[in-house]
Amino acid sequence: MPIKPRTSMPTQEAEARKRNFNEVALGYREEDAIAEAARCLQCKDAPCQKGCPVGVQIKDFIKAAKTGDWAAAYDKIKETNSLPAVCGRVCPQEEQCEKLCLLGKKGQPEAIGRLERYASDMAMKRGVNVQKPGDGAPGKGRKVAIVGSGPAGLTAAGDLAKLGYSVTIFEALHASGGVLIYGIPEFRLPKAIVAEEVDLLKKLGVEVRTDVIIGRTVTVDEVFAMGYEAVFLGTGAGLPKFMGIPGENLNGIYSANEYLTRTNLMKAYRFPDYDTPIKMGKKVAVIGAGNVAMDSVRSALRHGADEAFVVYRRTEKEMTARAEEFEHAIEEGVKFHFLTNPVKFLGDETGWVKGMEVQKMELGEPDASGRARPVPIPNSNYVMECDTVVVALGTSPNPLLSSTTPGLKTKEWGGLIVEEETGKTTRDAVYAGGDAVTGSATVILAMGAGKKAAKAIHEDLQERAKKA
Numbered sequence: 001m002p003i004k005p006r007t008s009m010p011t012q013e014a015e016a017r018k019r020n021f022n023e024v025a026l027g028y029r030e031e032d033a034i035a036e037a038a039r040c041l042q043c044k045d046a047p048c049q050k051g052c053p054v055g056v057q058i059k060d061f062i063k064a065a066k067t068g069d070w071a072a073a074y075d076k077i078k079e080t081n082s083l084p085a086v087c088g089r090v091c092p093q094e095e096q097c098e099k100l101c102l103l104g105k106k107g108q109p110e111a112i113g114r115l116e117r118y119a120s121d122m123a124m125k126r127g128v129n130v131q132k133p134g135d136g137a138p139g140k141g142r143k144v145a146i147v148g149s150g151p152a153g154l155t156a157a158g159d160l161a162k163l164g165y166s167v168t169i170f171e172a173l174h175a176s177g178g179v180l181i182y183g184i185p186e187f188r189l190p191k192a193i194v195a196e197e198v199d200l201l202k203k204l205g206v207e208v209r210t211d212v213i214i215g216r217t218v219t220v221d222e223v224f225a226m227g228y229e230a231v232f233l234g235t236g237a238g239l240p241k242f243m244g245i246p247g248e249n250l251n252g253i254y255s256a257n258e259y260l261t262r263t264n265l266m267k268a269y270r271f272p273d274y275d276t277p278i279k280m281g282k283k284v285a286v287i288g289a290g291n292v293a294m295d296s297v298r299s300a301l302r303h304g305a306d307e308a309f310v311v312y313r314r315t316e317k318e319m320t321a322r323a324e325e326f327e328h329a330i331e332e333g334v335k336f337h338f339l340t341n342p343v344k345f346l347g348d349e350t351g352w353v354k355g356m357e358v359q360k361m362e363l364g365e366p367d368a369s370g371r372a373r374p375v376p377i378p379n380s381n382y383v384m385e386c387d388t389v390v391v392a393l394g395t396s397p398n399p400l401l402s403s404t405t406p407g408l409k410t411k412e413w414g415g416l417i418v419e420e421e422t423g424k425t426t427r428d429a430v431y432a433g434g435d436a437v438t439g440s441a442t443v444i445l446a447m448g449a450g451k452k453a454a455k456a457i458h459e460d461l462q463e464r465a466k467k468a
């Protein structure tokens with residue numbers, strides 16, 4: 001029997017959406033979601049599930065979705081995934097569950113992410129979105145501190161709270177969510193969704209203390225002195241990498257981290273309601289080709305750029321952005337200059353960037369990342385004009401915690417050293433996970449790490465209680 005194509009999801013029209021910050025993908029209607037769920041073969045061994053880093057019982061949730069039982073579908077997802085409305089929107093499903101879906105062997109895979117999104121949105125709308133605390137007995141009266149409120153910290157906090165621990169999240173910023181609120185733009189992940197997920201955690205009893213920088217406001221040692229028996233570090237990788245080429249200090253050149261934080265957290269996207277200082281350039285160059293670069297270049301268009309383009313030293317094949325974000329960027333008119341690498345930024349007499357000298361590249365042998373190495377082509381330099389540049393070349397963890405916490409060791413590039421299976425760091429009773437350990441990765445991997453660490457913290461604290 002021929003395989004039906006997957007049910008498409010409506011989006012805002014490209015011409016309209018490229019000038020607003022509203023969500024691009026509009027989500028399924030109920031009939032779409034049920035039709036898509038009906039495509040699932042309910043495979044005996046459900047290969048899709050092996051591709052999910054937090055082990056969502058995909059087959060079972062889709063079975064409930066088929067009958068329109070969204071509460072049951074949501075409950076099933078929520079058993080293992082604490083942020084499904086987020087994951088349904090931003091996970092790279094094409095590289096995970098959907099990549100292994102049997103339907104994909106002969107046709108298009110099941111749209112697992114879209115169904116996850118629909119089930120979660122329905123649950124939130126209908127108010128069935130209440131996590132069920134366990135009986136709380138094992139952890140009752142025992143305090144655990146979580147540093148950082150990104151996906152890793154939120155997941156660890158939720159799992160520990162369900163076991164009855166008194167959990168406090170310490171967050172450096174004034175709002176919770178990590179990259180979900182300061183990095184990923186509103187047009188991909190509405191901030192109200194993140195706030196709702198955080199509220200649910202609060203309902204589970206998690207306390208969130210914002211504007212507290214651990215390592216500066218208080219140290220990890222002082223957190224232990226406050227009675228916390230274990231600390232989880234989910235501090236992410238917020239330190240931007242630059243190119244180290246001449247002219248990089250010119251005005252109008254941003255790290256993607258700063259550009260997106262000004263846009264999202266500081267609400268430049270709500271100009272003129274918020275008059276956040278940001279250069280809303282007319283010709284914006286974004287360097288890099290991951291999700292961060294796509295978010296930056298698409299934000300530039302929405303800030304009113306006449307032209308927003310990506311400059312990348314490899315080719316489309318080596319890009320790390322989610323396929324959907326790349327497609328959406330093209331639909332919105334973003335131009336891509338592949339095999340091109342900036343070598344110098346050029347400024348005007350007032351110190352603002354006015355262009356960059358770039359060099360053409362060709363692909364050579366694979367490098368340490370396994371991707372083809374870009375090799376400069378001699379005498380191929382030329383100038384590209386631009387009035388704003390956003391550098392989106394990755395980030396690394398901030399050294400603040402490792403420099404203020406005795407015994408906490410890092411790898412040479414700054415990632416915290418942990419035991420793979422438990423997230424245990426080199427410092428007793430301190431655990432870590434997410435980008436702080438791996439460098440910039442994905443939401444779901446950070447959540448998986450938070451989950452593992454929560455389990456290990458629980459087991460260790462139980463063990464200690466037995467010995468006491």
Ligand SMILES: Cc1cc2nc3c(=O)[nH]c(=O)nc-3n(C[C@H](O)[C@H](O)[C@H](O)COP(=O)(O)OP(=O)(O)OC[C@H]3O[C@@H](n4cnc5c(N)ncnc54)[C@H](O)[C@@H]3O)c2cc1C
Pocket residue numbers: 090091092147148149150151152153170171172173177178179180183184185212213214215234235236237238260291292295322398400401433434435436440441442443444446
């Ligand atoms: C622009 C952008 C787009 C992305 N798009 C995607 C995507 O589409 N799909 C995907 O899967 N992944 C995406 N990612 C990657 C993903 O967001 C990250 O891998 C994930 O958020 C990492 O989670 P985390 O909890 O480890 O850290 P973070 O989300 O970085 O959270 C860390 C939190 O810790 C806080 N903190 C740091 N230091 C301290 C301290 N000393 N004291 C207290 N608090 C502290 C920070 O303020 C922050 O809130 C994107 C990343 C960016 C930047």
Ligand code: SF4
Pocket residue numbers: 039040041042043046047048049058059062100101102103110112
């Ligand atoms: S592999 Fe695809 S078709 Fe099979 S159970 Fe999973 S989602 Fe359904």
